[in-house]
Amino acid sequence: MEDKSHTVGTFQVGDYAVFAALFVVSSGIGVFFAIKERKKASSKEFLVGGRQMSCGPVALSLTASFMSAVTVIGAPSDVYRYGASYVIFGVAYTFVVFLTAELFLPVFYRSGITSTYEYLELRFCKLVRVAATLIYIIQTILYTGVVVYAPALALNQVTGFDLWGSIFATGIVCTFYCTLGGLKAVVWTDAFQMVVMVVGFLTVLIQGASRAGGIESVWSTAHTGGRMDVFDFDVNPLRRHTFWTLSVGGTFTWLGIYGVNQSTIQRCISCKTEGHARWALYLNLLGLWIILFCAVVSGLIMYTFYSRCDPWSAGSVSAPDQLMPYFVMEILGAFPGLPGLFVACAFSGTLSTVAASINALATVTYEDFVSQCYRDLSNRAANWISKALCVVFGVACTTMAVAASYMGGIVQAALSIHGMCGGPMLGLFSLGILFPVTNLKGAVGGLIVGITLSFWVGVGAFIYPAPSNNTRPLELSTAGCNFNLTADGSNQTSVSVSALTSDRYWLADSWYSMSYLYYSAVGFIGTVAAGLLITLLTGPMDPKKVKPGLTRSVKDVICFCSEKFMHADFNLSILNDLGDFGMAWEKHTDTEGVIKMEEKVKSDNDNLHENGYTNAAFDHNETSQVKQSFNFLTK
Template structure:
């Protein structure tokens, strides 16, 4: 096997370092600003949810920046480069996700007056369910944050010469610093600033890349001839990595687990000063998600067209496909001082925003779900110091977890796999509580355990026994234009190795473990939901109590008697902190209605305005 001559790319100049360092300085400055500004509001509530006075604009930008991290900036373009532009179908999945979140999940969380999403589970079921869900969330977030920190640092290290661990620890230190000082307000406003930087970075690459190609027409022609625009693959085979169904159905479940019930998202939404502002923030965030995904997909197409005759990955100039984007940036922008630094700042802005959101969310759930339960009479000043200490602890934990992320493969698949494994069962658990009033705590625990088992099994199996070469090899990548020769021998050797490995694969590994990673979330969600309902049915109503109306949004409300009058009557103001448990008189009234109208199913939720017909409708829906 003969090696290719690497033409090399430029390195950072002084202006690139200035631009890049400015992002860290400004982000830290925002934390210092809010630490000084909010020093008189010394309470955990002000620190963790911004005193519930945020407005929709910065929250929308923060939501987009938090989940469109460096995983998207680096991973999505390389995915399009290797496998085509089908990733654009996530735009359809995002639309469903935001609608479901804004209209089903958000109203319940916002009106409940909670701080931690998992506080809802104790109000709806019991403390055991809450603790189990919190532990899974902490595991999920630390694992995901490790990928977010490590992957871009590795890619940029091997392409730009940045010190790997210097990048990792600098990211962790800066995020922990401004999270600890400024709380949620610092996170939200820093995310808004970093979102702008991400867009500028993408636009710079798109504009310069299009100029290098001689116009958009050439890019479209090359991408079409290279089969990168074959977006709609309607094959129903669940073993196919990306099809229309995996990206829309699987993508909807995966991202709904991220948006609909994830602490990082809900914490920002409930920090808004009204439910209306929270909903507007979500829909504005949808526009931001579309813009980022479109920019990432187009960047991948431009990159493919640029390297149509000499792919740097198969030529051996870079070691992983995740390094394609920074390599491309250094090649087309290396001669323009400051612009490579802007793109690197773009990638690290995504990392900063995601890590900061994760640290803040972890500190929130730990304080609310553990510390506050053990020490309910802690003073406001002490609660703030505890919250800040938790930010430091989780900042260290998330940065340290970056060491394990090197074993997780491609960053986009690793990140979404983690969300699918953990987020799917959590989505099923919350859906069980919100949509089905007949569900009880035994069903919730049983459903969560089964959902976790069902989603972790193929995910861990797929990690140990990777999918066969035929399912993972990229579309055609040419090295005919590289000097000095073709590497067909190398590819043939790789295929031979894959083939020899495949002969040893079991039927289980070839089928169940080869399931598309985007189906981990639907498996976990539906497994958790269906099992929870069956166990609740079997265990009977003796384990179920009257459900507070603000804690549920039954399917009967959505499809049965959701009339204009019902919508008007069901609008409730957000309860104050002192009114988080239903008043005795209201509870008695609800009990009376249940006893009079539905003696056989005392656990059912019956809105006060329901008529006898409505009650029958509820019975038919659930039983």
């Protein structure tokens, strides 16, 4: 299709200077940690920062990594077209962070694992671990490549910013500081990039509100245009965005990303204590709310500014994702350096996402494949292999970004893969953690069913787009435009339902028209339901045979507040602090599992001391509490 977009302005020297500064500082952080940590040559130091990170930088890193350029550019456009109901994602974020901190984190942190998929081998078998790791590697490379390409394309088409230069610069810089500085460089660079994102958003908010006539004008115009109708409680799952799709569907979608995703958990277990890891997640929630608020308000300001002349309907931009860059160039183009600041804001999201992905991919590949094949590697060899893997995956993600330019409509499908895989993976981990009776056959069968269902609905929706009555944007006007519409401009916001219904598959207007936010929920429910059914049919597993610490009861999650802050006696507080460990030891009348856990903790401690540092999380939390509880339970 012919590209009808045109640039509002072009980048000046000052814009390029601001953008270049982002890459220079990011690279500098990598060099700093490469020099600072040069004497700590071990894979654990490189991949998980020696498990000595504090909650502050980790919280900023988590927020920056999952608020990618897709959010910076795409979310305001979504609010512009569909209204401020997008803010309901804040409810989903709250549930997601709580469940991650209280359900999944304790299991992963206390088990001392580096790869989240190591848990699957401990709980089920090596086959499940390998399968899950391969799924993660494929979906992450696909998603990361598109995350680099999509915003670069939108910025190129509107601002004239060089497409290939930005793609290759992103890949090279991320690979550079990931390879040199490891996780510590990634975390601290993310923290810096998070600050850039907030500053960039604030610049747009201040100047945009001024140009739109002030906050009162923004509120009044948005309300008149129906953009402030936030609470739509329609339970119809075919509606794109309602309160329920955003809160319930959003919870499942983001829990698949936060709760069991290697990139998230890896940074949480890098914290010096479990308490720091929890605080990192809750502080990250504050960051998510801030970015969400900025994105929503930016969308409302943009709607007010274009309320009389929509550039999308008028054909000034050829795709909705170009709206935010177009708006920025129009309001900031007269100020040298400020358009560059917004591009730096957008690419901060890209850099943080790509860097986190490269580091996580290197970690799971080393832990789940390399270290399993070569168990006698020296610390120096393991460290160099980890660095080499960062280079390999940096090249792979950059190559995927280049390939995305030749995919056309496949890009949308590639972006959906992240969500379609997230639900089944969340279901698989939930089967292992919440249901001690789940056996190997149930886990494998459930995963297959879940992936089949989520890909069925996701791919079907790509082939048969939902009818426009479910996805049509709110009214957009071109009455105030002072130029002629393009040939296709008047058709941008209305698509004939009859045109879609002819020759459509009978599932197209029901199953395939489901809101995209329910894809993860479908995969999760399918995985858990099928997993439990297969388990019951093939013989449930004896909970006593599950290794200690690998399960966690719902009671531990729901009642943790009252149990934590009430004045319980000493022995009970030990069990409550240990959560599922206490319950597991109560079930195990023998001490074999406890001894194995003690041996694992001791092994991790020995490895930490060998490399020149100690870890309070292992020294105090794990070793001491294991011994105290063991003595108490065996009296």
